[in-house]
Amino acid sequence: MLLHTLNRSPATSRVYQQALAAMGPEDRLLLVEDAVQGALPKLMRYFTGLEGRLFALREDLVARGLEGQCDPSVQIVDVDGFVLLTEEAEKTVSWY
Amino acid sequence: MRYAILLLAAPYTNQASHSALRFARTLLARGHQLETVFFYQEGVQNAARLASPPQDEPHLVDAWSALSREHGTALQVCIAAALRRGLLDEREAARHGKQGYSVEPPFELTGLGQLIDIGLRCDRLITFAP
Amino acid sequence: MSHAKPRDLLVILRRGPHGSSQLREGLDTALVAAAFGRTVTLLFMGEGVTALVADQKAGPLGQKGTAATLEMLEMYDIDRLLVEASALEQFGLGEEDLMLEATAVSQASIALEPASHRLVLVF
Numbered sequence: 557m558l559l560h561t562l563n564r565s566p567a568t569s570r571v572y573q574q575a576l577a578a579m580g581p582e583d584r585l586l587l588v589e590d591a592v593q594g595a596l597p598k599l600m601r602y603f604t605g606l607e608g609r610l611f612a613l614r615e616d617l618v619a620r621g622l623e624g625q626c627d628p629s630v631q632i633v634d635v636d637g638f639v640l641l642t643e644e645a646e647k648t649v650s651w652y
Numbered sequence: 653m654r655y656a657i658l659l660l661a662a663p664y665t666n667q668a669s670h671s672a673l674r675f676a677r678t679l680l681a682r683g684h685q686l687e688t689v690f691f692y693q694e695g696v697q698n699a700a701r702l703a704s705p706p707q708d709e710p711h712l713v714d715a716w717s718a719l720s721r722e723h724g725t726a727l728q729v730c731i732a733a734a735l736r737r738g739l740l741d742e743r744e745a746a747r748h749g750k751q752g753y754s755v756e757p758p759f760e761l762t763g764l765g766q767l768i769d770i771g772l773r774c775d776r777l778i779t780f781a782p
Numbered sequence: 783m784s785h786a787k788p789r790d791l792l793v794i795l796r797r798g799p800h801g802s803s804q805l806r807e808g809l810d811t812a813l814v815a816a817a818f819g820r821t822v823t824l825l826f827m828g829e830g831v832t833a834l835v836a837d838q839k840a841g842p843l844g845q846k847g848t849a850a851t852l853e854m855l856e857m858y859d860i861d862r863l864l865v866e867a868s869a870l871e872q873f874g875l876g877e878e879d880l881m882l883e884a885t886a887v888s889q890a891s892i893a894l895e896p897a898s899h900r901l902v903l904v905f
Contacts, residue, residue, distance in 0.1 A: 577889045635678045640755045649902045650779035764814040771901040
């Protein structure tokens, strides 16, 4: 199982498509920086098929005023959780 | 675990340097080792000795240096990417006949081969990018 | 898995030539790894497929671009070049338009690549 991180908003950059294409069936995706916009219910459609494997970084949501607006299916983790995700994954691939 | 960080983005332009620093401090607090931060592409700007951000903003260059002093983390800067962008230590400045220098320890100029080496040797390599 | 023994480095190139240093500095990483005897795979995704277009030239100020670097790959024993099939289609390019021989791969095979390399770098 690999961890993929994405830092670009799916509303602006198509790099999320490449991240999704390179993900294995067990791999996880963590949204960080501007990509946390993807946790909003209206933007969740970009990440269909990732149920239970989609995470967003809490402090990037909080900084943007978006913490209370997330889709309930996204798992919100703090930076400690980010490190934990990298511990659990064999390796991490960063998409930007 | 032994971690390494690859930083590809300039400070104060993208969030990546802040994200990387935050991640670095957190992994150390969780008891991991941070062997190396490798600066490549625009990330080499993190080594700019003369960076003088406003006092109410985080001083990233100083923060990396402090991290290195406190935890023994190597701060390795790709020499080819750095020279192109005007980031020279004392030795390279003398070699290129330049007055003054823009990189100082604990940042060290090194070859790209180091990145491959740490990437394959450490348990985890995490990239932060623009 | 597609390989019994994991290869060392997967470099994913997703930018075209000339517009930024991403492609050049990604290729440099691949060359250095190969020079140190590591097994390297290049995967061209999205806009990255345009890196392989034949007949590239230097820029007007003599900017070298990346075509010359690509021509050196064989000398460094980097011979596993993959290109995203859907990106070729998106850009209207065929394998005959490319300056090097690269294997067009489907999304399903792309998803196998990161796990079969020890280190993955995206540029």
